[in-house]
Amino acid sequence: MPTTTPTTKAVAKPSLTGRAIALVGVVSLLVITLAVPVRELIHQRQQIATLQAQNAAVQAQVDELTSASDRLKDPAFVTSLIRERLHYVLPGEVGYVVLDPAEAPAPSSAAAAKSKQPWYASMWSSVRKVDQAGHPATPVGPLVLPPNAPK
Numbered sequence: 001m002p003t004t005t006p007t008t009k010a011v012a013k014p015s016l017t018g019r020a021i022a023l024v025g026v027v028s029l030l031v032i033t034l035a036v037p038v039r040e041l042i043h044q045r046q047q048i049a050t051l052q053a054q055n056a057a058v059q060a061q062v063d064e065l066t067s068a069s070d071r072l073k074d075p076a077f078v079t080s081l082i083r084e085r086l087h088y089v090l091p092g093e094v095g096y097v098v099l100d101p102a103e104a105p106a107p108s109s110a111a112a113a114k115s116k117q118p119w120y121a122s123m124w125s126s127v128r129k130v131d132q133a134g135h136p137a138t139p140v141g142p143l144v145l146p147p148n149a150p151k
Contacts, residue, residue: 071077082088089095 087095087097
């Protein structure tokens with residue numbers, strides 16, 4: 001008698017079981033639930049970094065202004081600024097201002113001619129020039145008052 005070995009049929013197991021589907025569902029639910037808070041956390045950290053950089057820049061400006069304020073409280077520094085910027089001199093000193101000839105404008109003949117006339121003549125000519133500029137080129141008709149205007 002021939003020996004027959006029982007043949008076992010290979011039963012294919014389904015690749016997705018009920019537990020696997022449930023696990024995938026729970027994981028996807030967690031990802032969806034946590035996506036918005038994680039995005040907000042990243043955005044808030046970026047805002048914090050930006051604000052810290054702005055704060056550092058403003059603090060540096062405050063420090064600079066504080067040191068400038070402290071310097072301006074020193075009378076010697078204020079005196080040196082006055083002497084440098086306003087060309088003030090102490091009594092008994094002689095002040096000199098050296099001009100660079102390259103920077104000085106060339107004198108014009110109109111300015112030389114204008115400087116020869118007296119100051120009141122140049123003032124009067126400027127007043128006349130402004131007065132003429134204020135009048136329109138075409139003459140305006142007579143002023144017509146409304147009938148209920150007081151006379």
